[in-house]
Each structure stands twice: as structure tokens, then as C-alpha cells.
Amino acid sequence: MLKKVVIVGAGLGGLAVAIALRRQGIDAQIYEKTRKIRHIGAALSLFPNGLNALETIAPGLVVSLKALGSQIHDINVRKSSGELIVHNRVNLIERYNQPMLNIRWSCLRETLASALTPDVIHFNYELVNFQQNDNGVKIYFDNGEAVKADLLIGADGINSTIRQILIGDGSPRYCGSMSWRAVIKYQHCLLRPNGITIMTGTDGKVFTLWDVGSGYIFWGAGALSADVSLSDSASIAKYRVLEKFAGWANPVEDIVKATASKEIIERPICDRHQLTSWSNGRVTLLGDAAHAMMPTLGQGANMAFEDAWELSQFLAHEPTIKAALASYENKRIYRTQVAQARCALQAWIQRTRSYDPNSEIFLPGVIEQAQVSHSEFEDWIYNYTPLEISQI
Ligand SMILES: Cc1cc2nc3c(=O)[nH]c(=O)nc-3n(C[C@H](O)[C@H](O)[C@H](O)COP(=O)(O)OP(=O)(O)OC[C@H]3O[C@@H](n4cnc5c(N)ncnc54)[C@H](O)[C@@H]3O)c2cc1C
Structure with missing residues (x-):
């Protein structure tokens, strides 16, 4: 019988699965290594699949997020000189009934955290080890404390300690590019409300500017x-x-x-090798710990929200933890593997073109072609409907 679940990591995936489990009447507690909610990202895009998962986890949450973020209608691609290459209208809302929603990381994480009572998140607890047997799992922290639970969920991100103990497949894989990101209150005639500008160079450099709502602009290099x-x-x-x-x-x-240096987040772009199993006994993984992917399609957090909903459903309705984790893996591994592969493929297409001295001229064709072959994939990824267990 499942009574207590320990989630390690108060990131986007950990918060979402805690909300989902507690709504199923399961005592889920989060243990987070930092001293308070830390904003490790600047802003991100949410897509129809992730928004549908979040709305099912906590009805009303997406309305709050829409009020805080920016629903994207237009994407302009420009050369590094500023010259317009192509203008695209974003019509996700017409096709999937949910928008592309750009939002500041801090707003998203605080909105998720506010759906939990403060006593659910335990700060200053860094997992260092765990041990399990037929009766439960014991989790050890760097502060010398230990807690017992029926199940441990590793939502501890791309550098997951739990994955390392469970699977031991080493460090994340560097994908060959560096990124710098920040959010700032800023105005410029090229930066329109509900718009994205992508500026691209001939040597693999790209600079993106997004409206993220409330007068804030996200930039990513x-x-x-x-x-x-x-x-x-x-x-x-x-x-x-x-x-x-x-x-x-x-x-x-x-x-x-205009951006204060301390606001700029510098990070190598990495992903993780695909796994054919990510659970063992009373321990499982979720989000980036299970399937970190390149950010090319902006799906990492969206996939973590899908994980959160489905794991909570299986844990609430399957007769045993073993059956629940088997169903969870069965449902999630294929979908997340496809997303990981597609992100890597998209990055490869962009990169191959960017080595070409004429890539700025080729780019409209690449985008057009990518979208033609992409539309079936978009249907598959965005038409995600979070099902109740009886329908799964
Ligand atoms: C440049 C870039 C752009 C991106 N853009 C998008 C986007 O537009 N849309 C999208 O959906 N995704 C995007 N992503 C991916 C997204 O950021 C991740 O997929 C998502 O944050 C994963 O959430 P998570 O909860 O699994 O991990 P994280 O958010 O990394 O959270 C992990 C948490 O675990 C804690 N922790 C770690 N180790 C321990 C430990 N041992 N003990 C206790 N706590 C621990 C950490 O402090 C952290 O709070 C982007 C990523 C990058 C790099």
C-alpha cells in the first residue's frame, strides 16, 4: 500500500508530481538541496501538451499562467544584419486549443509552488544516498538526516544523483554548443508583444528574443x-x-x-543517453533525470509535466508499486525517446546548415521543409490528451 512518497528536487517536474500525487490523496514530500526556490532558468516556452498536462494536474493553473506569460502569435526570423528572412504565424491555438505560452521561469516555478502548502517542501536537504528493501526505501541527506518512504522519485535534474546511483551511466552528454540567457525589462521597436525574433548568423550563432509578458523580454544566445x-x-x-x-x-x-551580469545564465547544452528502463524496486526517475533532451523543441519541462500526471495516475490506481512503475515506464519511455531524438535531429539540421557560408539564404527553405515534415510530428506531440487511468 502506497502511503508516503519522497520526491527529490523542487524543480518544475518535482513540483508538478507533488501536486498531482497530493491531489490523489498520497502523502508526497519534496526534499530540495538549495536553501530556497532558486531560479535556474530565465524563461521557457510551454506547448499544448505540457499545458494540457498541467491543467489536468491542477485545474485553473493554466489560466493563472496565461495571465503571467505571453501567448505567442508571431515568429520573425532575421539575419544577423537585422534583415527579415521570414515571418511565421503561430497557429497552435487554432490547431490544438492551447497556445505557445512563453513565461518567466520564476513565475512558473512560483505558481507551481503556490499550489502546495509550504510544509511540503523541505529545503537544505541534498540527497547523498538511498537504500531499499521489500518494506521501503530509506533516503540519506548531506545534513545527516534520513527519511523513510514507500517510494522515491528522482526529480533531481540532468545531473541526477539518483540516476547515478540507480543506473550509473555517467555525466550528461555535451551537445557542442554553449548558451547564455537572461530576462530583462526592455523595449525596442523590433520586439513586439506576443512575438519572437530569431536572429541567425552564418557560423552556428543564434540570438533569440521573446516577449515573456509583463514588459519582460527573454534573450537567449x-x-x-x-x-x-x-x-x-x-x-x-x-x-x-x-x-x-x-x-x-x-x-x-x-x-x-543593459543586462546586469549576475542575471546572465551561462550553460553548456547537454542531453542524456536514452534509457530502456529508469526504475528499480521502489525508486524511479522523472523529468530531466530520466530523459534530458536538447532544448531545440522546448519540450523538456513539457515532458516532465506529462510524466507527473501519468505517474500519479498509475500510482493511485495500479494495485502495486511494481505494477505502477512498469506501466509508467511502458507509457513514457517510447514517447520521451522520440522527443529526445527529434530534438537532436532538429539541432543537427540547424547546425549542418549553419556551417554553410550561405546559411542565411538557405534558412527560409530549411524552415519551410522542417515545417512540412514537422506537422505530423507536431500533431503527435501537441495532441497529447492526459487520460484517466481507466482510459490508459
Ligand atoms: C537553454 C535551455 C532552454 C530550455 N527551454 C525549454 C523550453 O522552452 N521549454 C521546455 O519545456 N523546456 C525547456 N528546457 C528544459 C527544461 O529546463 C528542463 O527540461 C526542466 O527544467 C526539467 O525539470 P526537472 O524538474 O526535471 O529538473 P530541474 O528543473 O533541473 O530541477 C531539479 C531540482 O533538483 C534539485 N536537486 C538536484 N540534485 C539534488 C539532490 N541531490 N538532492 C536534492 N535536490 C537536488 C535541484 O536543485 C533542482 O531544484 C530548456 C533547457 C535549457 C538548458
Whole structure:
């Protein structure tokens, strides 16, 4: 009988699965290594599949998120000189009844956390080990404390300690590019409400600007790099972006200059090898710990929300933990593997083109072609309907 679940990690996936389980009457407690909610991202895009999962987990939550974020209607692709290459209308709402919603990370994480009572999240607990037997799982933390539970969910992100203990498949895989991201209150004539601007260079560099609501703009810079090392300080990271994107049309240089160095998040782009199983006994994985993917399609968090809903359904309705985890893996592994592969493929297409000196001219064709072959995939990914267990 499942009474107590320990979730390690108060990231987007950990918070979502805690909400889902507690709504099923299961005592789910989160243990998080940081001292408070820390915003490790700047902003992200939510898509119809992730929004549908969230709305099923906590009815009304998506309405709150829509009020905080920006529903995207237009994407403009420009050369690094600023010249417009192509304008695309985003019609997800017409096709899937949910928008592409861009939102600040802090808003999303705080909205999820506010759906839980504060006593559910235990800060300053870094998991260092666990042991399990037929009666339960004991979880050990760096502060010397230990807790017992019927089930342990590893929602501890791409560098998951639980995955390392459970599977031991090493570190995340570096995908060959570095990213820098920030959110800032900013205005510029090219930055329209409900819009995204993607500026692209000939050498694998890309600079994106998104409206994320409430007057905030997200900017993200990406560049191919053999060097995976992080800058020694925040100001060096800022200098690195300015150097890499020198000469690009505004607002690139101005928005980076206007951003406080400490707000810039520098991170190598990594993913994880695909797994054929991610549970053992009373321990399972969720979100990036299970299936971290490249951000090319913005699906990592969306997939974590799908995981959260389905795992909660199986745990609430299957007769045993073993049966629930088998059903969870059965339902999630194939879908997340396809998403991981598609993200890597999309990145490869973009990268191959970017080595071409004429890639700025080729880009409209690439986008058009990608969208033709992409539409079936979009139907498959966005038409996700969170089912009740009786329908699964
Ligand atoms: C550049 C970039 C852009 C992205 N854009 C998008 C996007 O637009 N849309 C989208 O859906 N996804 C996007 N993603 C992916 C998304 O950020 C992740 O998939 C998502 O955050 C994963 O959530 P998670 O809960 O699994 O892990 P995380 O959010 O990483 O949370 C893990 C939590 O576990 C805690 N933790 C770690 N180890 C321990 C331990 N030992 N003990 C206790 N606590 C621990 C951490 O402190 C953290 O709070 C992007 C990723 C990147 C890098």
C-alpha cells in the first residue's frame, strides 16, 4: 500500500508530481538541496501538451499562467544584419486549443509552488544516498538526516544523483554548443508583444528574443563551441556574449549591455543517453533525470509535466508499486525517446546548415521543409490528451 512518497528536487517536474500525487490523496514530500526556490532558468516556452498536462494536474493553473506569460502569435526570423528572412504565424491555438505560452521561469516555478502548502517542501536537504528493501526505501541527506518512504522519485535534474546511483551511466552528454540567457525589462521597436525574433548568423550563432509578458523580454544566445568551460565570473560571461555577437544588428548588443551580469545564465547544452528502463524496486526517475533532451523543441519541462500526471495516475490506481512503475515506464519511455531524438535531429539540421557560408539564404527553405515534415510530428506531440487511468 502506497502511503508516503519522497520526491527529490523542487524543480518544475518535482513540483508538478507533488501536486498531482497530493491531489490523489498520497502523502508526497519534496526534499530540495538549495536553501530556497532558486531560479535556474530565465524563461521557457510551454506547448499544448505540457499545458494540457498541467491543467489536468491542477485545474485553473493554466489560466493563472496565461495571465503571467505571453501567448505567442508571431515568429520573425532575421539575419544577423537585422534583415527579415521570414515571418511565421503561430497557429497552435487554432490547431490544438492551447497556445505557445512563453513565461518567466520564476513565475512558473512560483505558481507551481503556490499550489502546495509550504510544509511540503523541505529545503537544505541534498540527497547523498538511498537504500531499499521489500518494506521501503530509506533516503540519506548531506545534513545527516534520513527519511523513510514507500517510494522515491528522482526529480533531481540532468545531473541526477539518483540516476547515478540507480543506473550509473555517467555525466550528461555535451551537445557542442554553449548558451547564455537572461530576462530583462526592455523595449525596442523590433520586439513586439506576443512575438519572437530569431536572429541567425552564418557560423552556428543564434540570438533569440521573446516577449515573456509583463514588459519582460527573454534573450537567449547560442554558439557552437568546442570549449565547454564556464566563465570565471558573471562579468566575463557577459563579455563573452558581447564578443561573440559583436556587429550584430540591434537590439542584440544593447540588450546584452543593459543586462546586469549576475542575471546572465551561462550553460553548456547537454542531453542524456536514452534509457530502456529508469526504475528499480521502489525508486524511479522523472523529468530531466530520466530523459534530458536538447532544448531545440522546448519540450523538456513539457515532458516532465506529462510524466507527473501519468505517474500519479498509475500510482493511485495500479494495485502495486511494481505494477505502477512498469506501466509508467511502458507509457513514457517510447514517447520521451522520440522527443529526445527529434530534438537532436532538429539541432543537427540547424547546425549542418549553419556551417554553410550561405546559411542565411538557405534558412527560409530549411524552415519551410522542417515545417512540412514537422506537422505530423507536431500533431503527435501537441495532441497529447492526459487520460484517466481507466482510459490508459
Ligand atoms: C537553454 C535551455 C532552454 C530550455 N527551454 C525549454 C523550453 O522552452 N521549454 C521546455 O519545456 N523546456 C525547456 N528546457 C528544459 C527544461 O529546463 C528542463 O527540461 C526542466 O527544467 C526539467 O525539470 P526537472 O524538474 O526535471 O529538473 P530541474 O528543473 O533541473 O530541477 C531539479 C531540482 O533538483 C534539485 N536537486 C538536484 N540534485 C539534488 C539532490 N541531490 N538532492 C536534492 N535536490 C537536488 C535541484 O536543485 C533542482 O531544484 C530548456 C533547457 C535549457 C538548458
